[in-house]
Amino acid sequence: MSAAVRRAALVTGGAGFVGSHLVDRLVRDGWRVRVLDDFSSGREANLEASGAAIELVRGDLRDAAALGRAVAEVEVVFHQAAVPSVPRSVAEPVRTHEVNATGTLLVLEAARRAGVRRLVYAASSSAYGDTPELPKVETMPPRPRSPYALQKWTGECYCRLYSDLFGLETVALRYFNVFGPRQDPKSEYAAVVPRFATACLRGEAAVVYGDGEQTRDFTFVDDAVRANVLAADAPGASGAVVNVAGGRRVSLNELLAGLQELTGTRVPSRHEAPRAGDVRDSLADLSRARALLGYEPAASLREGLLRTVESLRKEQGR
């Protein structure tokens, strides 16, 4: 493809964990990529691989001028920017609402005004809440148990409304526990895979909230990225909500055992009280993802964990 017809994408939160992997993939696929990030949780280092090839707009979603620059002449917006943490949303409901709910509406409105063709949104499996039915199917009624879940579900509904009412093509991808290299292990609100992996690598006790028998469907980041790329072009997908997951259910205790095996360590687990707003069990039904996007998870859990551990090792070696 000649430079003149290269497709243009905006990745909001493109310096973040999932966003930066998506940026790398889009650059490899020949897209012209713009990143909007305020580096509140995104990191410069995440953009090292793509650095020179991308256009970086430093700014907040709520900065209308920055957002306007960011969406100009873009064909597809991948809206990844968020404060992706249930406990942080409980601690800071207003701040996380501004980013997760209002921020998504602002991006949709900017995309609509700029004539963007399609917006792919990073939604969340937390929308399902703690209903006992498994696997989770997109047609189930939402049961948000935390501000984060509500905010992400709100964004998803705005996506559907912008498709129905304003003709902006939107696809909402409900991520199930995405993990992989570059996921922050240090934050107070770090996700379970990088926390456990770091504990194993350091030989420290792994903190488990609750009894560890709660289950999750872990998605390797390369699979989440592929779902985004597929969602950018899938016909008949506009207005849809689609699960994106690894398609298998693993307890936190099993996860910890797997990581201990991969790192060749044995660390004690320290059990603490379950956290408010966390759900008990989670597993995705992937029928719609297959039918609508042609999505199939490719990485096995073991392979994903191995690559995550390797990258954390490298980081620690720095």
Added chain:
Amino acid sequence: MSAAASAHRPGDERAALVTGGAGFIGSHLVDRLLRDGWHVRVLDDFSSGREANLAAAGEAVEVVRGDVCDAPLLERCARGVDVVFHQAAVASVPRSVAEPLRTHAVNATATLLVLEAARRARVRRVVFAASSAAYGNDPALPKVETMPPSPLSPYALQKWVGESYCGLYAALYGVETVALRYFNVFGPRQDPESEYAAVIPRFVTACLAGEAPIVYGDGEQTRDFTYVADAVEANVLAADAPEAAGTVVNVAGGRRVSLNEILALVAELTAARVRPRYEAARPGDVRDSVADLGRALAVLGFEPAVDLREGLRRTIESFRSAAAGRARP
């Protein structure tokens, strides 16, 4: 606000904050609370609320002029208050389609800010004006609170987000909240003039003026109309009902009426001879709506008291005298 900023003491009159208290429902609620002996503070920016709506309340009400999106102001307003009645909103489906950002700020975000202010000020209970729009177009009737939401418009979504935050603030932070899903509230003081006016004030105004009322769609869509005094009664009950914290409750008249039937009734009561003008249905509007009131009765002890004919009669009367008042030199 110095006196109001002091903590409420047992034996004192009870203190309420009514956001949007100069608006249609809010001002009727203010009148009722004053009659019941509450100390009442109103927060309103008078963007759609009107001074005239607070004429009856007069000096008895403490009015704070300001924006419901102003978090520090909300916190000051919530101090020393027992119950917050959060009525402020941009209550219009078509306006939410035209202005999704502005209506998101007022309907969704401000509700979160009100809850946060109430939590910090240790307000006992927040009663929220939610909306039956949350039910969307699911054909199942009557609408029961346990049905999954299906918001068809930004307005419906924003109101649903507000009531969901109410549920979360009850579950996570111990703020007692009650979300009242209003079904088409009507009555005196409802604005007939705005571009986004609701159907009854539009019909009444047209009939009184002898002009053709505009009906969007074929007029066979149905609604469950609630007289404003009934909506006010539900709020008063919700302020104290035990076991109500964290719940969502329908508030309605409890009967299903088509727009054509309403129009015929309004024409009869005003003795008007008008023919409606039918225009295209509006995006985001739902087709049919009628409330199940089982939970309202069980949780609040609420039952609608004013029938449709009587509600319309009082509404027409008030619109007549308002028009006569304006016509006076």
